[in-house]
Amino acid sequence: MRIGEIAVVSSDQGDRGHFLESLCDQIETVNEDISFGRYMINDQLLIHFYGIYPQEDRLSLDLISQKILGYIILFRWGDVNSFRQAQKFADLFTSRYGASVVIAGHVDKNKPGMPKEFESGIPIDKRGVFIFCNISESRSVRKVVLALVDQILDQHNN
Amino acid sequence: MRKTILIADNFEYEITDLRKSLIASGYEVRVVAKPEEIFPLIQRSKPHLIIIETRIPDLNLELLIEQIKGHSNFATVPIALAGNPRTVEEKINFFNYEIDEFFYKPFEAEELIVRLETLLKEAELALEKVPASASGFNGSLAEMTLVDLLQTLEVGKKTGTISLRKNEKEGLTYITNGEVRTATLDNLEPQKALFRMLTWTSGSFSVRMQQHNAPKNISMTTQELISEGITRQYRWKKLTQEMPPLQTIAQKPGRYFENLNKDEFLIAEMVDGQLRFSDIIEKSPFDDIKALRILKKLYENSVIKAVTNSFTKTEENAVAEINGKNGNPPQDDRLKSAFAKVLKHSEHQQISNFERRRIERRREDRSEVDRRMGYRSRQGNICLNKSELMMLRNKLTAEIQQEN
Incomplete structure (x- = not known):
């Protein structure tokens, strides 16, 4: 059995939880700092999703970053503080870990729908892409993960 | 006497260079292409090593390997498979066979010869001790902990x-x-034994897929144990920061303790100037995490301290080497890094040289496999290759389309 691992980073535990619930077959919350879900591809391949919010000491990041495929950074569209945190993490992951990153702006379902052009994401850097999403919607969440996978594949091709 | 290598491969053009290189290196090489001729040639030529291409038409690979391993004359002959598995299933299936190596094609003859020579040397050593035959895999706990294995x-x-x-x-x-x-671990009760092993991030592991009659003594499900293991590893790492290495001997400056609760007193009483921090944790009646927490508190409050020269001769030499470089006592962090190197070395020596070379060779091979498959090596240990990423991509795309 092969296992890949992806981290979902957000300061809001609820947002991390919703994202994982919209995607994973099985959820386990380990403690308030780490949530954990499994997404089965087939009986030989499994993806683990870790919902984290690394604090100043970055211990949880160092603990899991050794095996991570890439990072999904969530923030709330319209929340400036949330966006600044996301920027900070994007810099950290790309510079410290050289990882692929997707920054996902969560748009509440009550707000006007996002333009279709935004659905595939906007490349912002050779290692990152920006995309809108609705974390409660299964299809939207899968598009975010798909954007990350495409990022990783692009890197392998280069 | 020249050693014989038998190559079963029907793609002649793929093995021409390899054959020439092996002959130039002093080996006798026998080549066979038809599956029905492989075992008879093995019986006639009595090779020291066998390489089998996995895609020979009409070849029942599993049966052939069983036939070779089941014959008393060839049970200890190393077998290497060669090919280019495309799917995860194929690769995983190969690890269920009793093989010693896997070579990806196209071969790099020079590198392959070095690996073959290593296999041959190991086979000679192994003749002194016949290994048990059970499918499985080995590795280092630094790469895969018990949590990952579970x-x-x-x-x-x-x-x-x-x-x-x-x-x-x-x-x-x-x-x-x-x-x-x-x-099981020492004489601990099963759950405590398992909890202790869940925190191990150095050492080696060996997994054997075999039936057993072990009783059910642990009531927690595997998923609960995995959650527990992740939490314990996190807490252990956090607690061991700001502490001396656990292999250091602990001592206490005086016998009189103030303001200690009952549990802290018990741990402090165990400190006798002979036991290491790790010994105290293991011998205490408490859970390991609790014992470590108490030790850390006692250390931080200067109730106990670490003996700075409580090392083995090897460790002493490492510290002396650092001391010698600048003539001054080393800084704490330099001392800790000297410890880390030496302890890592000591743990390595616990594994037999045969096993260590096998583990190192597999580790190198994985990174070489990664390079050949076209994806960069990562700081991480688990990385999905392109085909696995494509499988993930395909699943996501299919699910998105279903929801449209």
């Missing part, structure tokens, strides 16, 4: 035993259909 066996609903070795200790965990049955 996850793997649980998802695959596998049955087998996991043996962990750290310093001079060996622990066993018994799994049936992915569920943990029991664990």
Whole structure:
């Protein structure tokens, strides 16, 4: 059995939880700092999703970053503080870990729908892409993960 | 006497260069292309090593390997497979065979010869001790901890035993259909033994897929144990920061303690100037995390301290080497890094040289495989290759389309 691992980073535990619930077959919350879900591809391949919010000491990041495929950074569209945190993490992951990153702006379902052009994401850097999403919607969440996978594949091709 | 290598391969153009290089290196090479002629040629030529291409038409690979391993004259001959598996299933299937190596094509003849020579030397050493035959895999706990191994066996609903070795200790965990049955380590009760092994991030492991009759002594499910293991590893790492290495001997400046609760007093009483921090944790009546927490508090409050020259001769030499460089006593962080190197070296020596070379060779081969498959090496240990990423991509795309 092969296992890949992806981290979902957000300061809001609820947002991390919703994202994982919209995607994973099985959820386990380990403690308030780490949530954990499994997404089965087939009986030989499994993806683990870790919902984290690394604090100043970055211990949880160092603990899991050794095996991570890439990072999904969530923030709330319209929340400036949330966006600044996301920027900070994007810099950290790309510079410290050289990882692929997707920054996902969560748009509440009550707000006007996002333009279709935004659905595939906007490349912002050779290692990152920006995309809108609705974390409660299964299809939207899968598009975010798909954007990350495409990022990783692009890197392998280069 | 020249050693004989038998190559079973029907792609002649792929092995021409390899054949020439092997002959130039002093080996006798026999080549066979038809599956029905492979075993008879093995019986006639009595090779010292066998390489089999996995895609020979009409070849029953599993049967052939069983035939070779089942024959008393050839049971200890190393077998290497050669090919280019495209799917995860194919690759994983190969690890269920009793093989010693896998070579990806196209070959790099020079590198392959070095690896073959290593295999031949190891086979000579192994003749002194016939290895048990059971399918499985080995590795280092630095790469895969017990948590990772439990996850793997649980998802695959596998049955087998996991043996962990750290310093001079060996622990066993018994799994049936992915569920943990029991664990043994020293004379600890099963759950405590398992909890202790869950925190091990150095040492070696060996997994054997085999039936067993272990009783069910651990009531927690494997998923609960995995959650527990992740939490314990996190807490252990956090607690061991700002502490001396656990292999250091602990001592206390005086016998009189103030303001200690009952548990702290008990731990402080165990400190006798002979036991290491790790010994105290293991011998205490408490859970390991609790014992470590108490030790850390006692250390921070200067109730106990670490003996700075409590090392083995090897460790002493490492510290002296650092001291000698600038003539001054080393800074704490330099001392800690000297410890880290030496302890890592000591743990390495616990594994037999045969096993260590096998582990190192597999590790190198994985990174070489990664390079050949076209994806960069990562700081991480688990990386999906392109085909696996494509499988993930395909699944996501299909699910998105279904929801449209």
